[in-house]
Amino acid sequence: KAGVTQTPRYLIKTRGQQVTLSCSPISGHRSVSWYQQTPGQGLQFLFEYFSETQRNKGNFPGRFSGRQFSNSRSEMNVSTLELGDSALYLCASSPDQRIQYFGAGTRLSVL
C-alpha cells in the first residue's frame, strides 16, 4: 500500500497570506489527523476528520481549518498567516485512531 502523501513538501509564504496543505491517506483509512510540529513543542494536535466530519479539535485559533473529501483526502487551510505559524505540518491517517501513520510533512515558512 502507498503511504500517506502530503503536498507540497515545502512552502514559503508571507504574513497575511493564506495557505492550503493537502494529504492523501493510506487506502482504506478513514481517519485523518493534522499536527503542528515545532522545536520544543512536540506534536500538537490540530484536528481530526472521519467520514468528512471533524470529529476532534485541538486548541488552535479559528484561522486553522480543514476538510475531508469523500475519498478521505484531506486539506488544511491556514488564513492570515503569522510568523509563528512557521512549522512542519504533519498529516496522519489511521484505521482506528490508535496507530497514527504519518506523512512526510509540509514545511511551512512564513516570512
Next chain:
Amino acid sequence: GENVEQHPSTLSVQEGDSAVIKCTYSDSASNYFPWYKQELGKRPQLIIDIRSNVGEKKDQRIAVTLNKTAKHFSLHITETQPEDSAVYFCAASRAGGSYIPTFGRGTSLIVHP
C-alpha cells in the same frame, strides 16, 4: 483532557549503553501507549506500543514498561547504536471511541560512536 509529560528532553549516551525515556500521563482512562521514533528529516513511525492490561513488552533491543497506578510508562533501549539517534515521542490514548493520542514533547536521543 489528557496531558503527557516526557523526560528528559535530550539524552546523550555512548554506543552500547542503555537509554531510558520516561513519560507520565494524567487521564486514568488512557489504556493504550505507543512510542514513535522520528529520525532527522523523516516522518514519525511507531516502534512499539503497550496496552494497559500488560506491564511490560519487549521487541529485540527495545522494551516498554507501564505502571498504571503511578500513571507512568517508560521506553528502554539496550545496547544503543548510532542508528538509534532520533527524537522519540510517547503518547497516550484510549483504544476505541473518539479519542486520539496525546503526544509528549519528545526526547532527542544522541548515541555517540
